Every structure is written in C-alpha cells, then in structure tokens.
Amino acid sequence: KIEASIKINDKSYPRDPNYTNVTPSIIDHVNRSLHKKPNHPVNILRDLIEKKLNSVDNSFTTYNDFSPVVSTFENFDSLGFPADHPGRSKSDTYYINDKTLLRTHTSAHEMECYSKINSTGKPGFLISADVYRRDEIDRTHYPVFHQMEGCRVWKGRSIEQMKQDLNILQQHLDKHEMNLIVEDQSLNNKSPSENPKQQYMTDEEVSLVSQHLKRSLELVISEVFNQKIKSMKRENNTTQEIPNELKLRWVNAYFPWTAPSWEIEVWWNNDWLELCGCGITQQQVILNSGFEKDSTVSWAFGLGLDRIAMLLFEIPDIRLLWSKDERFISQFKDGEINTFKPYSRYPGSIRDVAFWLPGTTESEEIHENDLMEIVRDNAGPLVESVKLIDRFQNPKTGKKSLCYRINYQSMDRNITNEEVNEIQKNVENELVEKYDVTLR
Ligand code: PHE
DSSP: OOOSEEEETTEEEEOOTTTOOOOHHHHTTTTTOGGGSTTOHHHHHHHHHHHHHHHHHOOEEEEOOOOSEEEHHHHTGGGTOOTTOGGGSTTTSOEEETTEEEOSSGGGGHHHHHHHHHHHTOSEEEEEEEEEOOOOOBTTBOSEEEEEEEEEEEETTOHHHHHHHHHHHHHHHHTOSSOEEEEEGGGGOSOGGGSOOOTTSOHHHHHHHHHHHHHHHHHHHHHHHHHHHHHHHHHOOOSSOOOSSEEEEEEEEEETTEEEEEEEEEEETTEEEEEEEEEEEOHHHHHHTTOOTTSEEEEEEEEEHHHHHHHHHTOSOGGGGGOOOHHHHTTOOTTOOOOOOOOOOOOOEEEEEEEEOSOSSGGGSOOHHHHHHHHHHHHGGGEEEEEEEEEEEOTTTOOEEEEEEEEEOOSSSOOOHHHHHHHHHHHHHHHHHHHOOEEO
16 A cells, blocks of 8 residues: 655655655665664765865764755755656656656765854764665665765965865875875866866866875775775785775866766776766855855765775675674774675575566666666665676567576575575566566
8 A cells, every 4th residue: 555645754745656766665774874873884985084084174063963854956956967867767766756866976065064063163074874875686786875065165265275275185195004096187188178178267276286186095995995995904905905095086077066076996906996076166056045246165075985994994895885784794893894704605596587678668677776676675685686687579569578586595594495486476567567578
C-alpha cells in the first residue's frame, strides 16, 4: 500500500506520482550520519581535514548537521544548473516530490552558508553531510555517500588581505613533511575561453584566489596522505609500495556555479584518482545569498569522503562503511588511520534474471538505475553487485533481451537460499509489473 505522503524526520511531504522515486530503503539511511559517528573512518577523515584547514588561520565555521531534504532551488537553481542538466533527471536523483529531493551534493547548502558569513565572524565554512545519488550497485558505488564542501570569501576584495592569507598558507605548506610534486595542467590551457574567468574579477584577484584555493587543497591532501604513509610505516605490513613523495595534478573542469573550475587528482596505487572538484564561485551564487554586487570574491570545493576513506583504511567494499558488525567498527579509533583487517565474510548467492523488453525502440528500454532501484528496494543491504552480463537483439523481430547477474550477500550474517529465492521472485515480479518485460 502506498501512502499519500512521505515522512522524514517527523516531517511529512506529499508524494507526486510523476516525481517521487525515493524508497524506504534509501530513507533508512537518513540520520545514520557516518560523518559524525565516533571511531568511524568517514568521521575520522572529516575531523582530520577540518582540523588541518582550521590550523592555518582558524577561518572556517563547520556545519555537520544539515538535513538531507532540500529544495530543487537549493540543490540546482541557486547554483545556476541549466534546466536540462542531466543531474536533475529522475534517473540520477532521489525526488521526494517535484520541489523537494534528497541533496545530491553538499553544494546545496552553499547559498544558506554564504548568507550566514556575516553573523559567524569567520570568512569561510566547511559543510559535511550525507548525499544521495541513484547509481549502479558494486563495490565502489553506494546510493548514499558523504561530501565535504568548503568555501572561503574575501569581502571587500582587499588584495592586501588575499596576499597575506596566501602567504600564511604557503608557510604551512612549506613546512609540511610531505614531499609534493604538483603538475598544474590548467596553467598551459590553450583555450582559456573553455574555462573562463568572471568578468567582474581582475586577473590579479583570479590569480590570488585560485592560488589560495589550490594551496589549501594541496595542504589538506598532503596531510591526509602523510598520515596514511606514516601509518603504513608504523604498521609495516603493507603489500603496497610506500611512496616517499606525492604526485598531484590539477586539470580543468566545469561546474555551473564556479568559474574557472578545476579538479585535483592524486597518483596512488599506480592510478590517477580524482579527489575533488572546485573553482571560483560564480558571483550569482553569492548574490543569491544577499551580498552586494561586486563586493565579494570566493572559492569553493567539494570533496568525496567515502572513496578517500576506503583508500586510507584499505576498505575493499563500500558497504562495509555501513556495516553494524562490531568486527568492523571496533577496528578504528578517532584520530588514527588503521588498515582494515578483513574478517571472514558470509558466502554470497548468485542469481540471474533474463527478460525480453516489451518493445524494440530506445524509449522502451529500462534505465539501468531503475533496475538497480528495484533490486535495492527488495534486497536492502543484502545485495553486493548487479551486473549486465548479456544483451541480445533478435535480428528478425528486433526484440531485445537482457540478462543481469545479481550477487546477494550480507555483510553481517548468513542468508538462506529460501530468503534469496523470495527476494529474487519479488524482483522479477516488480520488473514484470512496472516495465512489462517477459521473463525468459
Ligand atoms: N558539488 C560538486 C560535486 O558534487 C563538487 C564541487 C563543489 C565543485 C564546489 C565545485 C565547487 O561533484
């Protein structure tokens, strides 16, 4: 039975048959707040970054308690997302109704926090929170994860202040133990029109503010990876090679609410890993928060905490972060980076589901995230991965057939065959009911 409204944190929101796609298993994650859970890897990482950034000149107010329910205005419009931006689509975002959703990023709170700058007395803020995105199911993807947003403003645009702030930051970076090798690919940008500066800012301001942004993130990353390297040396049991320097690179990026925009990547385990998107905040965002025109410049970054935590603590499956098993949580301690010691896992159970799509055209296909959601909704935390293993089109009829392989496995207990069969049957029934497929 479908209720007419959805209750989250004691507040009721009306359903909208055209929009509502948030499910009970997703709502169950609201208030788990791993970023505030003592001795949890995500909390340890958040704390480490907050402390490092505030060690420089104590300029950031921290916000860690925002509710995940936000308006489409906060999540998209206030940030200048165009009407047709793919991030708005129902296949990517959990909507409560047409105007309300579960935030897809911590940037949803930029407007509110910018507007509080004057009353906090600090020129910056950090926001950590759980964010929600519809996505595939595997060891590195989970529909709920955590981000930290950081912003820093210069009201009055004093060049002297910017220079002074940059100077202090540079001193912290210079005396940091970590040996950094930074390549800035954005500096040899051949077509600056693709990553333009904002009209109202001078070249000198863009240069100073972007240096302050880049050096701030380099400091954070130096600190985080230095802690990791120290822990590897202390534990002395890693199979990984222990690096004695850290390679970073800056690349150009695009976000609707920053210009110019960049991403920073780190070389780790023989691969470039994307850590963080950032840029100089578009004036419009600041104006939306009540600042006067041309009065203020600011930078912003958004950093994904879960992937970095998995790397630091060597956690092989993102679902472990959500585990309530004592064997997981007892391994970690606030302020420390300890390598995760695997414990015996409960066995998995594989099922395939194969079906014909009802029609032959593209519009009659099922969005993969919709299929993922059906599995997730029926299996809850018992699904490890869902993979497309076969796709076939009958050359005569044009009919398409898909086969997905589902691995059911619990992090916390043994699951029975009967239980898995039951879930699988419900998944199949829902596919037939909702998408009119024919099971094979
Ligand atoms: N919100 C962006 C994301 O989810 C990251 C970002 C934050 C980029 C702030 C620029 C400025 O990926």
